[in-house]
Amino acid sequence: MREMKLLKFGIIGCSRIAKRSVIPAIQKSEFTELEIIGSRSTDKAKEFANEFNCEKFGTYEDVISDDSVDVVYISTPISTHEEWSIKATAAGKHVYVEKSSTFDYDSAQKMVESAKENGVRLMEGFMFRFHPQHQKVKDLIKEGKIGEVKSFNGIFGFPAFQEGDIRYDYSGTGGGFLNDSGCYPICASRMIFNEEPSRVFCKQKFITGNNGLTDVSGSAILLYENDKTATITYSNGSYYQAKYEVWGTDGVISLDRAYSVPPDFSTKVTLQYNTENNWNGRRTEIFEIEPKDHFVEMLDTFCMEITGTKKAPFDFEQELLNQAKVMTDTFLSSYKNTEEPS
Numbered sequence: 001m002r003e004m005k006l007l008k009f010g011i012i013g014c015s016r017i018a019k020r021s022v023i024p025a026i027q028k029s030e031f032t033e034l035e036i037i038g039s040r041s042t043d044k045a046k047e048f049a050n051e052f053n054c055e056k057f058g059t060y061e062d063v064i065s066d067d068s069v070d071v072v073y074i075s076t077p078i079s080t081h082e083e084w085s086i087k088a089t090a091a092g093k094h095v096y097v098e099k100s101s102t103f104d105y106d107s108a109q110k111m112v113e114s115a116k117e118n119g120v121r122l123m124e125g126f127m128f129r130f131h132p133q134h135q136k137v138k139d140l141i142k143e144g145k146i147g148e149v150k151s152f153n154g155i156f157g158f159p160a161f162q163e164g165d166i167r168y169d170y171s172g173t174g175g176g177f178l179n180d181s182g183c184y185p186i187c188a189s190r191m192i193f194n195e196e197p198s199r200v201f202c203k204q205k206f207i208t209g210n211n212g213l214t215d216v217s218g219s220a221i222l223l224y225e226n227d228k229t230a231t232i233t234y235s236n237g238s239y240y241q242a243k244y245e246v247w248g249t250d251g252v253i254s255l256d257r258a259y260s261v262p263p264d265f266s267t268k269v270t271l272q273y274n275t276e277n278n279w280n281g282r283r284t285e286i287f288e289i290e291p292k293d294h295f296v297e298m299l300d301t302f303c304m305e306i307t308g309t310k311k312a313p314f315d316f317e318q319e320l321l322n323q324a325k326v327m328t329d330t331f332l333s334s335y336k337n338t339e340e341p342s
Contacts, residue, residue, distance in 0.1 A: 004307045008035035010063035010093070012084055013075035014044045017098065021127075022073060023052050025295035031303040032071075038063035060084060064091050071096060071306070077166060078175035082107045085122065089114045094121045094306055096299075099187075100179040100327060101320050108324035112317045123302050123316040124323060126187050128259045130297035133289040136269045137192065137246060137253050145271055146248030150228060152192055154185025154244040156259055157217075157235035167236070168207075168214045176215040178204065178331060182234035184259040186330065187323055188244055189222055189230035196322055197222035197230070202334040220330050250274060263293035 009026050011018060014037065026032045036056035039045035049057035056066070063072060064087055072088040074081060074097045081102050088095045095115065101124040102108050115122035128134070141149060158181070161167055167180050190196060204218035217235040224230065245254040251273030261267060269287040304310040 004031060004304070004309045006033040007031060007070040007094075007303050007306065008033050008068055010035055010066055010069035010072045011037040011048070011075070012060045012063050012072055012088075013098075014039040014041075014048045015075040015098075018073070018075040019048065019051075021295050022075065022125075023048070025293060025299055026073075027052065028293065029296050029299045029303070031307075032299055035069050036063050036066050064088055064093070069093055071303075074098060077169075078103060078179055082111055085111045086114045089118045089120050089122065092118055092120060094302075096123050096125055096302060098125045100124075100175060100183050101324060103175065103179070105321070105324045105328040108321050112321055115317060121302070121306050121316055122320060123298075124320040125298070126184070126323075127294045127298045128184065128261070129187070129191055129294075130301060131261055131267070131289075131294040132292055133255060133258075133261075133267045133269055134188075134191065136287055136289060137255065140253055140269070140271055141192075141246065141248070145251055145273060146246065146253055147250030149193070149246060149248050151247045152189040152228075152230040152244060153247070154188050154230065154258070155233045155241045156181045156184045157233070157238040158240045158242075160237035168216075177234055177236045178215050178218055178334075179327070181236070182218060182220070182232060182330075183323070183327060184242075185232045185234070185244060186220070186222070186230075186326055188258060189224075189232065190322065190326065192244075192246055193224050193228060193230070195224055197224050197326060197329075199223040200326065200329045200333050202330045204331075204334040215334070218334065220333070222326070222330075261292075261294060263295075264291050266291055 009032055026034050034054050037045050037048045037054050038058055038060045045057035071094040074084050076084060078100055081097050085095050085097050200222050202218060202220040204215040206213045206215050220232040222230040242259045243256045244258045245252055254270045257267050267289040271285045273283055275281040275283050301312050305312040
């Protein structure tokens, strides 16, 4: 691998995930450097800058106009992603935008078109994809350990956020919980099957949130080729679960911590299969996966692709579009199958 220059990052949005995971990953990666932090509140930007020993801070516009910035990380409310992504790419900056990238497919197309027109790259921040446990799942499938793959079952749920949290503001800024948590198992099913669903059916529960109706839980069925299905469940206000299973004709592979993995956390990939055609022939193998910071892995992959040092395993812009299409189809389907708001 040839030596590459450090890419300087500008931060737009002083969010919890920026503070907890992304900025620390920028400072850990061997390919990145923190250059400037921007916020709607200069006091908040200064607070973040002091915490992370960053000399420069200011507004969103200051980040966009900074000639030394190579990549802009956008961690603002979902409703603003399109605006700031397009402003950043128009200024010649590569963009790493938080998931979900936007509210709908048309918006995603505009974001990608701007990136391509300005010769820069655009990536949606599904960090979990870069954790090695998922490659282990793919390897086991490729080796035929579970036979012909039939279905995927993904769950992401957690205890309720406090009243007034931005996630309860779908129509305003926050995006609801399909965009916050349901997007993960949807993305994981597409990653494992390595294809796009042909049809989507969804049922969501809505409540009256901060600014009108907001989805707080839901279930979806995604239909794939050769009769494969993905069942997706997401929930706010439940016992924490972040897992998926892949079922085949001869076995099942499961992950208990699939989407948000702390950098010092070891994970396990569990394989169950039959050595005989009966219950007594069932066997279990557990594969330990060493701790890995998937935020750092994602940043490294993005930067190496940008600099031409190493090709990424997938096309970032096409992946963003594909995910946005499925998310849009899922939400539109839910209009026909929703519970009355409470």
